[in-house]
Amino acid sequence: MILGEVGKKRFKNGVRLLVWSGILAVVSAGGWLVYVQRLNRPPEPVAVRSVTVELGTIETTINESGTVELGGQQTLTSPTEGAVERVLVTLGDRVRSGQQLIVLRNPDRQTILSTQQLAIQKQELTLASNRQKVAEAAAKLKAYREEFQEIIKQRDIKQKNDIATKQLEIREQEFTLARSRQKLKEAEEKVTSEQRKLKDLEDLDRRGFIPRNELQTQQEAVRGAESGRRDAQLAVSTDTLKLQRLEIKTELIAPQLPEKAIAAQNDLREAQLAVSTDIRELQRLQLDLQKSQQQLQESSVIAPISGKVLNIMVKDGDGVDRKNNLLTLGDPAQELVKLQLSTLNAAQIKLGQLTRISVIGPTPQIYTGRVQSLYPQATTGEKEGENSSSGRSNQATVPATVKLDQPTSTLIPGSKVNVEIILQQRQNVVVLNTEAIQRDRAKPFVWVRDSQGKAHKRSVNLGLEGLTTVEVSSGLQAGEQILLPSAEESLEEGTPTIPQTNSDELKK
16 A cells, blocks of 8 residues: 555656656747747848938148238338428328328438539539630631631642642541530430439339349440440540641641631630530539439338328328338238248148138138249248247248239238138049948948848049048949948948938937
8 A cells, every 4th residue: 555655656756757848848949949030030120321422522621821911012111311201191091103102301411402403503604604715716716717818828829729738638627526526425425324324223223123134234335335435535536636737737838827826726625625524524413413313302202002001100200210111001902811831731732722711700701812922941930929829930931922813802901811722622523421431451432222221332432532521533423322320330241221210310
């Protein structure tokens, strides 16, 4: 009996063990089936934002700040020491080239000018007196020669013929001598004229208004005129000697002139010499007067350009030294921007490059211009605080100038502006934001969706790269769609994707 109960218990335990083993087998099989189903189930599609590829413009630029100036802007300085007698313009006035702007006072130069004018008047009187003496001596000599002709008539025919021949030669020589003297006078006048031109050109050369070769050409012209004058003087001396020899030969044939005729002839020559000396002295005084007048004209400050008065640094009665600043002019028909470029930026800039100019501030208006000039040498600011706003006070910079395409009439000279210099530009090309470009071992690619909605890589070639955009030179065309995976989700080749909806974007 006892054994029967023990057997029953063992039987029950065996049955229970078999049941639990079956249950465990069923559960294990079910878990394996679930795992296999999950392993073979396709992945869930990923919501990815997409954009349409478009054509656009891409460019690389350099941003700088510059100072506005007007065309030909310059500060005029005092040409001499003295005082401001009168300022003839006011701030903002429009002036024309050659207009008198400021009158300076210099009493010393005015006194010198008056003294020279008196000296010229005195010399003119002396010259007139000596010319009168020449006329009187010539009249006496003529009378004595006419008297002498009466004596010759009393000689025999041979002597008359010989004397007549010599007299004719003398007369011809006198005409030749007169012509030589006339040429000498013309040569002296030419020397005076060329020297006057040289004085004018020297003044223009000091101001830098003419090329150097033009001054050298005029100096050559003065030397040529002086050489012509020496030749004319030599011709006068030669003709005079010839006349004297003819007269001596005539004296050997004809009776001697009376002493009073000889004296009259000597008086005539002395008077003629005095006239020549007076003419040269008068010419010298006139040149000195012209120089003084030119220096006195420098006491007037003249506008070198047509433009606008931007600043006036003096007022009536102020004393000034040479080179003191007087006023600033500029031509509003041209607007420029002066830049101080770093050497790194300057190396990338070329003449004629397009620029965009804007006033520093919110929502500024944009103006266009072009690089007009670029200094070939870097400079270093020597003044304390120079360029301190740009942090380049101790750095070498390269000056450059940008000219606006059209004057704005709103930019204020001396104000700071932003200047964006366009180094390179591509128009009507495929442009993407840099965030759309992926890289695999430095090889660029983009994600695209196939007809089944799966993501695939497409290699692209890049062109010009800007700050936030890049040119795709090949691999994409305008109108195609590309995928923009978010930073939280990464794509794999063949990943199913669906377009990201607005609700998806709001959740993110």
